[in-house]
Amino acid sequence: xxxxxxxxxxxxxxxxxxxxxxxxxxxxxxxxxxxxxxxxxxxxxxxxxxxxxxxxxxxxxxxxxxxxxxxxxxxxxxxxxxxxxxxxxxxxxxxxxxxxxxxxxxxxxxxxxxxxxxxxxxxxxxxxxxxxxxxxxxxxxxxxxxxxxxxxxxxxxxxxxxxxxxxxxxxxxxxxxxxxxxxxxxxxxxxxxxxxxxxxxxxxxxxxxxxxxxxxxxxxx
Numbered sequence: 001x002x003x004x005x006x007x008x009x010x011x012x013x014x015x016x017x018x019x020x021x022x023x024x025x026x027x028x029x030x031x032x033x034x035x036x037x038x039x040x041x042x043x044x045x046x047x048x049x050x051x052x053x054x055x056x057x058x059x060x061x062x063x064x065x066x067x068x069x070x071x072x073x074x075x076x077x078x079x080x081x082x083x084x085x086x087x088x089x090x091x092x093x094x095x096x097x098x099x100x101x102x103x104x105x106x107x108x109x110x111x112x113x114x115x116x117x118x119x120x121x122x123x124x125x126x127x128x129x130x131x132x133x134x135x136x137x138x139x140x141x142x143x144x145x146x147x148x149x150x151x152x153x154x155x156x157x158x159x160x161x162x163x164x165x166x167x168x169x170x171x172x173x174x175x176x177x178x179x180x181x182x183x184x185x186x187x188x189x190x191x192x193x194x195x196x197x198x199x200x201x202x203x204x205x206x207x208x209x210x211x212x213x214x215x216x217x218x219x220x221x
Contacts, residue, residue, distance in 0.1 A: 025049035029081050036061065036078060039117055041175075044092055052117045061085065090168040094177040099161055107139045107158035108179075112167060114153045115175045123153045126173055130155060134163065156180060 023029055026043045033040045039052040053061075068076060102108045112130065114123055127145065134140040140163060144156040152175070159167075164177050 023047065023081050025081075032078060032081055041115060041117070050088060050092070052115065087172055090165070093174060094164060094168040098179060099164060102161040102164075105160055105162065107160050108164075109156070110159045110164060111154055111156050111178055111180050112159075112171075112174055113148075113176045113178075115173050116150070116152050118153070118173060122173070126171065127155055129171070130157075130167070133166075134159065137163065 025033075025040070025047065030040050030049070033049065033051055037053075037057060041050045041052050043049050064071075065079075068079060114126060118126070127142070131142050134142060134157060137160065140158055140160060142155050142157040145154070146156075147153050167174060168177055
């Protein structure tokens, strides 16, 4: 776990005038995202934070990072626990062992869960994009939609390992892909989605919210 070095006069705890505090985005260090105008979604096992932001926020943060050396010490301190931003890697969205166990080009029963904090219209756009993608391949289709107890939306369908891998690599508003769970097995395909299966227009997902993973930094203050 990366540590944050802070100046200290406590001779019992300080080493060469510094104390080293573990970066923990699950607790008090989560405040950095609120200061930067980001939404914390979850914290990965390796300590990285998964955050939610709009496309325009990505550009804003990129511009700020490039001029960070010219900013005030107070502004720099907001970034002290942050090492880098990057798109959520596929390994955090899909179980590679499960994916490898599936038969190539053979549609499997799978569930696609969307990230929380998405609006209804954004979820509808994602569903349309998934339906359009799966319609291109024989045997693939969305078969049900629903929500879990927390309100997180999901779709269930017959999806090949190749398409599952593609979704994990290109649909950044998808939180996870996995085999069906008992709690969502009773979902049914709504009539409006059935109507979409016959003719689905192309959907541009570039304007959808971006979910990125932020790695903790080792920075001295």
